[in-house]
Amino acid sequence: MTRADPAAVSLRALGRLAWTALWWAIALGALWQLARVVL
Amino acid sequence: MQSIPIPDEPAVAGRLSLTRPSLRQAMVGLGLVLTGAVLALECWRNLHFDAYLDHIEGNIVIGGWLWAHGAQLYALQDGLAQFANIYGPLAYLADLPGMLLLGPGIIASKLSAALALLATIGLTAFRFRRAAPMPAIQGMFLLIAGFAALSPMSFWTRADPFEALLVAAALASAASPICVGVCIGLAVNFKIHAFLYFLPIVFELWTRRGWRAAPSLIACAAATFFAPFLLPGISLHDYLATLAQQIGGRARTTELLAPVFAYGAALALPVLLPLCRRKAPAVDRRYGIAALTSLVLIAYVASNPGAGPYHFLPLIPVLAEARRRLASDGIGAQFATFPLLFFAAATTHLALAQIEERRSWHAYAGEALALARQAPPGTVDIGYGDNQRSYEIAQLAKVELSLHGYPRRVDGQILMELRTTHVDGSRRWIPDLTECRTSRWLLPRGEEPFAVRSYFYDDGLLFDDAFRAAFVANYRPVASTAHFTIWECGHDPG
Numbered sequence: 449m450t451r452a453d454p455a456a457v458s459l460r461a462l463g464r465l466a467w468t469a470l471w472w473a474i475a476l477g478a479l480w481q482l483a484r485v486v487l
Numbered sequence: 488m489q490s491i492p493i494p495d496e497p498a499v500a501g502r503l504s505l506t507r508p509s510l511r512q513a514m515v516g517l518g519l520v521l522t523g524a525v526l527a528l529e530c531w532r533n534l535h536f537d538a539y540l541d542h543i544e545g546n547i548v549i550g551g552w553l554w555a556h557g558a559q560l561y562a563l564q565d566g567l568a569q570f571a572n573i574y575g576p577l578a579y580l581a582d583l584p585g586m587l588l589l590g591p592g593i594i595a596s597k598l599s600a601a602l603a604l605l606a607t608i609g610l611t612a613f614r615f616r617r618a619a620p621m622p623a624i625q626g627m628f629l630l631i632a633g634f635a636a637l638s639p640m641s642f643w644t645r646a647d648p649f650e651a652l653l654v655a656a657a658l659a660s661a662a663s664p665i666c667v668g669v670c671i672g673l674a675v676n677f678k679i680h681a682f683l684y685f686l687p688i689v690f691e692l693w694t695r696r697g698w699r700a701a702p703s704l705i706a707c708a709a710a711t712f713f714a715p716f717l718l719p720g721i722s723l724h725d726y727l728a729t730l731a732q733q734i735g736g737r738a739r740t741t742e743l744l745a746p747v748f749a750y751g752a753a754l755a756l757p758v759l760l761p762l763c764r765r766k767a768p769a770v771d772r773r774y775g776i777a778a779l780t781s782l783v784l785i786a787y788v789a790s791n792p793g794a795g796p797y798h799f800l801p802l803i804p805v806l807a808e809a810r811r812r813l814a815s816d817g818i819g820a821q822f823a824t825f826p827l828l829f830f831a832a833a834t835t836h837l838a839l840a841q842i843e844e845r846r847s848w849h850a851y852a853g854e855a856l857a858l859a860r861q862a863p864p865g866t867v868d869i870g871y872g873d874n875q876r877s878y879e880i881a882q883l884a885k886v887e888l889s890l891h892g893y894p895r896r897v898d899g900q901i902l903m904e905l906r907t908t909h910v911d912g913s914r915r916w917i918p919d920l921t922e923c924r925t926s927r928w929l930l931p932r933g934e935e936p937f938a939v940r941s942y943f944y945d946d947g948l949l950f951d952d953a954f955r956a957a958f959v960a961n962y963r964p965v966a967s968t969a970h971f972t973i974w975e976c977g978h979d980p981g
Contacts, residue, residue, distance in 0.1 A: 471822040475514050478828035482521055485835045486528060 519628040526635040530642045537593040537849040544644040545886040546900045548596040551579035561725035565915045568729040575676040576715040578646040591890035603648040607655040626811030629757045629824045633803035635831035639838045640797035646677040650801035654684050664700035668707030684801045687777035736908030747789045750796035757823040761813035771812040778809040852887035864892045866926040872934030875942045902949045903941045913954040920957040923976035932972045
């Protein structure tokens, strides 16, 4: 069994974090925009 | 009605604790509730204001009402469509029940479409009732968000809300070739390309039943498509001639590619992202691919001049079904519906602003009707001025007059459609002017007569020089009211 390259692992974790942050930003931004229409 | 059973699968990804939902599940639920509230508010406001948000809505309502009172739906004049657009007969007839029930009126004409939207949502929710909670919520969220993003087209008096209802009905009865066939036939009667919305349903029926389902499906679709043409005053020949004329000669442009692509991508994402995770059964993935294939085919139709992203609307129930089946647990897959809310926010903002802006327009239409009532029916029509606002008010006043015994004789909206096929439709009405067949014209006060342009297409003049010269040669202004100038025949109409 070969050990995973720590740099590749941290890069993957970073990518996952960015992906998660992007979707949270989209979801919160979209909700905010829609709420503004009626508030 | 038979329905393809929804399996009570545990759906690991969609397991929802109603007492302790995860943060992501709570966000999706919040999105569903907020979007539903916004769509309901917008639809309610539209139903409570007596004008239209689109200039074709009135044309459709007039066509149906005049047909119910003996006029031909697809009358041709010098080989050109007199008033009819490219829609099938049911598009004109669908708005009638509200007016026959409550009496002629603009608000009554909007009732059928609003009920169609409500029924589509209700039918889909009923169908999802046995599904796992989170996938069902994901499916409903896409349905409501899609309708909100494509508002006010999701409840306007044109064909689209009714087609969406027929697609939802076909989904609810997807195991029955007869029911699916009936829905396809009716939808194609609304719009000729509507069979595209049913491709995933038919594909799945084929995978389950093979070619055995084809004869009954095709027979029922054909029968229900042709049935409305058996009604008096609805000519299949004239409808096909109108269709060939207005679609056949229309050159493609790239104008609508960007909005169609943007809407197409936002609607595809909630199906595409879960599909990429490959966690759903093969049968559901095939369904998702079929739904996306339909989306691509419809994008081609939607990018034609005069069309637009609203052509995606009837596909939304199919996309919601695919979304429910493919519900997955990755954050992208879970939140993929949210981008549609940006579209929903923009369209709702615009629609609510337009409703406020147009709230006073019905007073103009009322003034026109009071002026028309000073003359015998059939002798008065609304003319056009020189800008888009007065054009849209004229279209509204034409509805008010036509619903109250003063049918339109000239319509600018059909001229816009004809212009896209390089036909000048205004010349055929010159004899009407020289013979003063309309004895009284009501034109917007202080504007140049009939100088309106084709705002929604090429910005060219709708009425050519010959028509306008004939008008000023044969009519003269005799009086003015708050918003209209009355023009009457300047010579003995012999």
